[in-house]
Amino acid sequence: MPRVAIVGSGLGGLVTAHALTNDHNDYEVHVYEKHRASYGMDASSFWVDLEAIDGSDTDSDQGRQPSRRVRVDVPVRGFFRDYYPSLVKLYEHLDITLVPASHTISLSILSDNDPQKQPSLDTYFSHSSIQLPWLNMPFPYPRHRIGKWTTSAAICVGEWVRLGVHARWWLRQQTRNNSDTSNDSSNKTTTMASKRTETLQMFLDRHHYHPLFINTFLAPVLASICTCSLEATLQMPSSIALDFLARGIMTQQAWKVGGEKGVGLVCDKLGQHVSRWRRGVGVVSVWKHKQTDQWMVRDSEGKEEAFDIVVFATQANQAYHILRNQPSNAQPIPDGLLDTLRSFTYAPTSVLTHRQPNGFMPTDKRDWGSINVVIRENDHLVSAKKAQDSFGEPGQPMATCWMNEMMSVLAKGADLFQTVNPIIPPPSPPTTPSKSKPSRFTVPSTSPVSFARITLTPDTPRLLNQLDRYQGGTRHSQGLYFVGSYVYPGVPLLEGCVVSGVRAAGMVLQDKQKATSRKVVEWLEPDVTGWKQGHIMEWYLQGRGRQATSSRFSLFSLLFDILDYLLSLLPDEIVILAIRLWQTLFLVLYWLWAIFHVACSIIYRRP
Known part of the structure; x- marks a missing residue:
């Protein structure tokens, strides 16, 4: 044997x-x-003891629910069905129960990283999502209020929609190119080689994506998923990045075990x-x-x-x-x-489980998402060399998962967070909660867990x-x-x-x-x-x-095919002008949406 x-x-x-x-x-x-x-x-995962999860907070032994425990995965392992088809098949084969996972994002800048001062986060993007069938991707809309970042958010959302449709269109084009070159091995090899040498930064520049969207939105989000620096994220092969964008975070409901x-x-x-x-x-x-x-x-x-x-x-x-x-x-x-x-x-990665929101989560709890990304004040320029902070890897964003939002069984408990690559010092060990707000579960005192993640080049x-x-x-x-x-x-x-x-x-x-x-x-x-x-x-x-080619029909994918053909007939100057018109149009529409949203919040606000 x-x-x-x-x-x-x-x-x-x-x-x-x-x-x-x-x-x-x-x-x-x-x-x-x-x-x-x-x-x-x-x-690196650990057990959490759930206490009186059904609301039976009583000192008498009679009526108290038996002690229950749930295991918290470290790191969090969410996935998208389209990008993880083999993983989904494996889980089905093993008869593993899959549950939806919340997938909302906030983005903030750490404006003061002085260890002697309280960390201050300036949240510049926070959203919820609605699923539009004809768009075939979640559409982000602003939360609660208008502020100094509304214009930036409008640009980011407009480019996010354009890149989401663009990535899916690119994938369809890839299929056509493969079928066209299937009988010509030399031409096929040349085509593959040229696609491999193009980085994500080169692709974005070639298609005139807004620098604000690249530096403050796309790069931090992808870097938090790949757990690498902002600069390394933009140097990954464009074919790998576009495939992920077309099948993952832009189009799908997130799931977990x-x-x-x-x-x-x-x-x-x-x-x-x-x-x-x-x-x-x-x-x-x-x-x-x-x-x-x-x-x-x-x-x-x-x-x-x-x-x-x-x-x-x-x-x-x-x-x-x-x-x-x-x-x-x-x-x-x-x-x-x-x-x-x-x-x-490889790049070093650390994961910290804690219960301290200050410095890790947006200051306003209304901005909290299931995933909360924080970059340093100078990291949004995508320049790792300028990041001279004393804690964390230079140029690497911090991502904090709000576990109560990711795991429904923890929804009634005290806040639990899991931070990947913290850029501020770890919080002190958790203290006993006050009696006025009893904890629904207890969390062991944990130190950062270290990993190493491959860097795509x-x-x-x-x-x-x-x-x-x-x-x-x-x-x-x-x-x-x-x-x-x-x-x-x-x-x-x-x-x-x-x-x-x-x-x-x-x-x-x-x-x-x-x-x-x-x-x-x-x-x-x-x-x-x-x-x-x-x-x-x-x-x-x-x-x-x-x-x-077997994915659901998308009206925007069809329109992108038509627009791509029309734009290919025009000089570059006209193409750039058309893209700027799209960005301006979306900016106006986003501002109108934000004003309407805030007006409704004021009118229907409950006392």
Whole structure:
């Protein structure tokens, strides 16, 4: 029976283990996880004790509800069905309950980051959304009042609508381009290469998007999702960014895993058939033995075991350090593989769970959204070099999730927040709440949890294609696989973990059993195994484009097709003038909307 070692129990490693053990009993799967009491995916989550959630606040034992607990995921894992089709299929396969998650956004500037003073936030954008069927995307409208930021908000919303429709139109065009070049491989390769080299900043500049929208709205929102700097966000490949915008935050209802255990239940179901768990044990070296031609795994306890297959479900830089640590009896690891793994870049990320709104949430509670993004006063210029604050990474926004809004079971409790990349010092440990406002749950005192997230660069597509050529393949890396969010040509999120994990398992089955990998992925998207090895970017753009053609009809997409043809006949000066007219028109309409909204609030205000 072939022995498989999986290094890491994040979602990528768990999906690989599940795909190899759920319907196939031919593999002895061992999972190494450095965390002693949990899975890698769920290691930072914690339990919250709910108290009298049904309102039975009484001192008598009779009538008091039994103690209940709910697990809070760290970090928060929301998703959009269109951008996460494989993740949704996985959850359906596991019979996981999915619940809607609130998805409103506020944007603020931290105007004073002096540790000796109270942090002051100036909120310049806050919205709720209405779903317009003919627009096929949520339309943001202003909250409550008119202020100095109304004009800026109008520009941002106008450009947001234009980019949302533009991104979906781009995806449709991508499908047409792929079909036109399907019979000409050289032309196709050239087309793909040119799209990969264009950054998001280049795309936005080429289409004359307003700098205010780019610097104070789009870049902070995307940077908070990708947990990277504003500058790095604008340098990601435009094809990856537009695909995400067309399928995610601009068009979809957000969802999350329901139930009391959160993603812990997902981990339990994925890992239930694993042959052996090695919890609390890290891996320090992996090499291929010269005599036995087997992979040797040396763990942090000094033990060595032989395996036929090794799957790295770790970060690329971690895999690099493990593989480069080779003993004298090891076969050489290809230099090209090590160089590729070393070339992926990561950014530090920290997550803080707390109950302090000051400095993390908008000053006015009416501006609170489920996601609240804060940038420094000089970061809105998208210049990391100018950010000289003493806390947090320069040029990196802070995003605070209001957990009471994200998790309905916490709605009646005291406010709970989860802040990604705090740019102000962490709050003091929570004190006991006053008796006048009893807490509905208790929160453990937590310190920031550190992660590292992959940074997308213009070179990322080339690295992905290069790494894909080594998957299980070459002489000295036969039986070696890599999975995770970075082994996927999209925004590095949960979808990449699922797709890469299933594909690695499919390649294992195909190599060892001469079976088609399609047997592994009957519960997944049919195109997961459809790419040619070493051409992962081409598969991504083609497959994603085909899915776009089956989406709901959008009147604006049709109008965009017509406008694009008409504007292509005009000189650039006329095109820029047309865009400015659109921005001006939307500015006027937005101001009228805001005035009407405020007037209604005043007229119908209750005493």
